C-alpha cells in the first residue's frame with residue numbers, strides 16, 4: 001500500500017490500484033507549498049468532516065481528477081451545490097463495498113461545519129478493508145471508549161491518528177487509542193500546521209516507542225510503501 005503525505009491530515013493511499021485521497025487541505029497550508037495539486041491523483045476523495053482544514057481543495061481536485069467524493073450526506077449535498085459531479089453519501093455506522101474494498105464510517109468525537117457555516121453533519125472516521133490490508137483513518141477526534149468497538153470489529157494493519165492536541169486528541173491519548181483499536185502501527189496526522197498544534201517529533205516518537213508502538217511521521221511530499229500480509 002503506497003502512501004503519500006500532502007501535509008496536515010491529507011494522505012493518498014493506493015488500494016488495489018485505486019487512489020484514495022483523504023481530507024485535502026493543501027493550497028492554504030503554508031507547510032505544503034511544495035505540493036502542486038494539479039499533479040495529485042485521486043479516484044476517490046474521502047472527507048471526514050466539513051472543516052476548512054479537511055475540505056479546502058476537495059472541489060478543485062474532484063474537478064481536476066473526476067474523483068468520487070465519499071463523505072457524510074450533508075457534506076455531499078453541499079458539494080453537489082458547489083458543482084461537484086460525483087459523490088457517494090454515507091453516514092456513521094454505514095458501510096459500502098467499493099471497487100477497491102470496503103469503507104465503514106465510524107464515529108469521530110469532534111464538530112463539523114462547512115467553510116460557509118452550513119451544517120456539516122456528523123464528523124466521521126473511516127475503516128478501509130481490502131485484500132491489501134485494513135486501516136483506520138480517524139479524522140479529527142478525541143479519544144473515545146467507542147474506539148474499542150473498532151478494535152473488536154477488524155484486525156487493523158495501520159491507523160492514521162491525530163497527535164497535535166488542542167483541536168483533537170494529542171499524542172498521549174493517541175497511544176491509548178491505539179490500544180483500544182488494537183493497532184500498534186500508527187501514522188501521525190493533524191500536527192505542526194498551526195501554532196496551537198506544533199509538537200515535538202522526538203518526544204512523540206519516544207512516547208510511542210516506550211509504549212511498544214511504532215509512530216511514522218511523514219515528511220510532506222514523502223511516499224512510503226507499506227506491505228501487509230492480512231487478507
Ligand code: NI
Pocket residue numbers: 049051110111140
Ligand atoms: Ni476539524
Ligand code: MN
Pocket residue numbers: 051053054140167190
Ligand atoms: Mn482539523
